[in-house]
Amino acid sequence: MSQWLLLQQDKRLERLNKIGAKLDSLKKSIPWDELFRADLNALWDKDNKQPQGRKPYDSVMMFKVLILQSMYNLSDENMEYMIADRLSFQEFLDIAPDQNVPDARTIWLFRERLKENALYEKLFDRFSQYLNEHGYEAQGGQIVDATFAEVPRQHNTPEENKTIKEEHKAPADWTEKKKRHKDLDARWTRKNHKSHYGYKNHVNVDNKHKLIRKFSVTPSNVHDSQEFMEVVEPNVPIPDNAVYADSAYYSQEREERLTEMGLDPNLCHKGCRHKKLTESEREANRQISKIRCRVEHVFGQIHQRCHGNRLVRTIGLVRATIKISLTNLAYNINRFCRLTTGQICFE
16 A cells, blocks of 8 residues: 555544544454464364455454444445445454455355354353453442344245244244245244334343343243243342343242242233232332333344344344344444443444
8 A cells, every 4th residue: 555545534533533433433442362362263273264355353353343234234245345435444354455355255254154153152252251340330239121033024825824833943844044034933923013023132231220131032932021031030138139021921939939039039920801900009000110121222233233124134033142142242332332441332
């Protein structure tokens, strides 16, 4: 690259930083190499021993690509374009303008490596540990809730849907090509008279910092209460042992179980046609809702970055879990940056 182009690039970067480059703040707030390199390099240990062929892209850089992709809700093709087009993306990823950028296929293959090695859970836990070590451990109680992660809707016949749902396999007359484009794990459900197709992101958020502490991904027809105990953190000391949730999670048995675990259950009471809520129960629900609503701020931030398109562009539960896991991790990274620097790292 000529000296003149390098000078122009430096001037543009200086101008971006003067305006307030949010990705620059994100880059400096997280010790990416220290936190993630040891785990990520294990993905390529075997490949790096082969002298022939082009060396893979840096593993930490590729992981940062996935985080950016989750923050901006971009497809692999759009992510390739944005890296090539945006100077702020190149600076965040330490890619010079004259260097090659990873293409859509490379991004997809790297995410597949995470799937094959089940590394997405370890990376999420690694950052959670980092949060605890820097004074952002869970405080103020646990808030449990779930939100939909929809996938592109499929147009199957009633007979095909019956085979998928009851036999958990593709119809016999489907070609291999058709099978690769059909999601056999996603399910339909209805909530508030609206249909949803895809998966659910069940989360546990701490009340003080609004950081996601645990999560679980299921098809959307799984009721929220079925994953409740999967995301509740046991053995939490007083005064942070409160558990908040809406009426979908309420049952006498569940309250008793939480009490046996040393937790303080704060589940909104559920009324019905034949048993109306008492005034004391309504007041208790109002007090719980004042705290429980903080989880909606988390979901609002996650959905806001989708810019009106909340679809998960993958096929199958495992790949959807990886995408949702990366979305939850990207939210935590962005939230940590906001807590430490006061800046939101994406728009």
